[in-house]
Amino acid sequence: MEQTLLGFINTLRQHDVRISTSETLDALQTADVIGYSNQQLLRDALAASLTKTRDEKALFHQCFDLYFLAKGERHSEQQQTKTESPHPSKFELPDAVAGDAAVQNALSAPMVQAALEGNNDAVAMAIEEAAEGISLDNVRFNTQKGIFRRRLAEAAGTGQFDRAIDALKAIDSEELAGPIEWLEQQRYVLDMAARDAVEHQLLLNANAAGRAIQQQMLRNTRLSALEHYHLKQLPTLIRALAKKLATRHRQRRRVDRRGKLDMSKTLRRNLAYGGVPFHTYWKQKRKDQPKLVVLCDVSGSVSTYARFLLLFLYSLTDVMPRIRSFVFTSETYEVTDLFERHPPEQAVELVNQKWGRGSSDYGNSFKQFVSEYSAQIDRNTTLIILGDGRANSADPGLDQLRELYQRSKYLLWFNPEPRASWNTGDSEIKRYQSACHFVAECNSMAKLERLLDRLLTVLH
Incomplete structure (x- = not known):
């Protein structure tokens, strides 16, 4: 039995x-x-x-x-x-x-x-x-x-x-x-x-x-290809994936906090015991708390991807540094307070209802972001930009993106379009790549999970 x-x-x-x-x-x-x-x-x-x-x-x-x-x-x-x-x-x-x-x-x-x-x-x-x-x-x-x-x-x-x-x-x-x-x-x-x-x-x-x-x-299918019924199931899957990532990186962070064994100090302090290490001492290197800033295009073409990126990030609050969130179409808006006042799923819906859809203007949005918030971007900041890089034949704001690149520790660009579509039509992603530390295709939950796993490894 x-x-x-x-x-x-x-x-x-x-x-x-x-x-x-x-x-x-x-x-x-x-x-x-x-x-x-x-x-x-x-x-x-x-x-x-x-x-x-x-x-x-x-x-x-x-x-x-x-x-x-x-x-x-x-x-x-x-x-x-x-x-x-x-x-x-x-x-x-x-x-x-x-x-x-x-x-x-x-x-x-x-x-x-x-x-x-x-x-x-x-x-x-x-x-x-x-x-x-x-x-x-x-x-x-x-x-x-x-x-x-x-x-x-x-x-x-x-x-x-x-x-x-x-x-x-x-x-x-x-x-x-x-x-x-x-x-x-x-x-x-x-x-x-x-x-x-x-x-x-x-x-x-x-x-x-x-x-x-x-x-x-659901993990491997492009989000744009999923029906509305399947999209409604993704929040549950996101919570499960976030929990798995959080468990993995919480254990890793606990080990890192302990530091490395300080052999010289351990031996000196245990001379009275004949060198038997009854007491151990660890080298601890103090690290400044990393900062994470997310800037998402919520225009009609990529609003679904922005929604689930934000939901995934805010499901990782146990291991993720404090997040400041911004969204843009033709102008940039900070939405951090919405996620502080509402549960992540509700906050995402409010963002989508208020600022979603419309047509994106990367040049104007980057200029506004640099003008109002660039002073808060420093060498301890990781900046994630989610967007398809299609400037609609307007100013792409490349100079402003380069300024953010120089100010930040990492500038990562997540592009929901397949690589075969990059640099076609009005896409400026090739020019944007020159002002980013890393550009990746991000159009499914599996790819998003891998990218956030690597990000957490770098941040901690």
Whole structure:
């Protein structure tokens, strides 16, 4: 049963329930104390050990019912089907062939013997053992049902019934029609149990697998190609990606804060202990807090990209330095206070409603930004500009961009257009590249995630 519980915990993880190793050990110990006979008590005890939030508890109960309760109902249905079956319910072998060595050898197989002895639990036990052997928990898609059903049935012992049936058929006697039919019935029961087990496992895994495939699709598809329905799903995905990045860089920052071991100071201070380093001392290099400034084009062509860049950045507040946010079309506006007063998703919507759409004027926007805010850009500032670099045949503001390049520590340009479209038509991105430290294509969640991962590595 311990393996069964570990399989259930793996199913919970596939459904995005966070379970640590220590919580797994707690659950195993809890199940050992509670036992498996009272499923309601087991469910409540495991829920207390493995869940931390209301959403996780709801997922837990859903998975528990599918994993344990439905399994018990399925076995009850199998027993009822066997009881109500019109096929022969008793195996009677004629005396003339009872001593046949080939027949006796075939009938001595474990599954056949269990059926002959009326062991009602043998099928369930064989299916569970075989499921572990063929890694049934890997079934994810409806197209896999056939191959997993065949593998499971063979591993559980349908081949044993086949050999017994073939041994009786080889004798070619009408008296054996009843025993052969009885054995075929038992084989059918085992095959149906394998089918139900595969469908049951698929029901457990399909939602998690489908969600993972959809998230992978959302991450790699250009935002401009997604339908409105899919765009509404992105905030949830952004929070998950931001949490992953935050966890990674929070651990890295904790190590960096400790500094490097100061060997000379450690040895001097431990001379009284014969050089045994009871006390360690670390070199800590003081770093100025980095500053991050984001300047986003919110004109009609790139407003969707700006929306999700801002949402992603403000979901990383645990590890990201304080952000100052600006948006522009033909003029530049600071929107930092909106994100301080409202949740990120609401603030993004307000920005889009008030300043989104319109036609971009890079030259005028850069001039205004330099005039009003350039004094606050210094060698500790990273400036991110999001835009397609299409100046609409007007002044591109290249001189102002060069001034920002000289003032800042890093000037990064994220362009949502594919590289094949750069420098075509009224695009000025080639000229802008000369005044940037780094220019990258950024038109999907996967690319945005990689860019922000690299940015956090540089900032910390």
